[in-house]
Amino acid sequence: MESVKREYTRRQRKIKAMITIELEHPEGARLSLSTRDRSFRLVAETRDISWGGLCLTFPVLPRDREKRFTPPKAHSIVGNSITVNLSWPVLTLYGEVIRFDSRDQVMAVIITKVSDYDLWQELCNQEPGR
Secondary structure (H helix, E strand, C coil), rough: CCCCCCCCCCCCCCEEEEEECCCCHHHHHHCCCCHHEEEECCCCEEEEEEEEEEEEEECCCCCCCCCCCHHHHHHHHHCCEEEHHHHHHHHHHHHHHHEECCCCEEEEEEEECCCCCCHHHHHCCCCCCC
């Protein structure tokens, strides 16, 4: 497998987070879904972060009727909107799921918006251990 050159340097950071994944459905299915079926809230932890994205790990994945978090259907999570609320520093990140590995319970997210860009940039530029 060929190594991918990243645009921004990744920093290893373990930050507890609450995430919400907004599920997108075909227009016809949207009418039959209840509100709780349109999104998932999960506890996660960042593995690494960068100005343009982050990697999340999950202690436990949910059981859902559609089995979206199982290896055969993990691809269905990709492309959905995600909100990541970091516990400390208090920061909200908005983005899109670009990769999900249900076996390793790892998710890659590209960031599209941040609640405090200065704080996020400071966090991304800090050396590990600070």
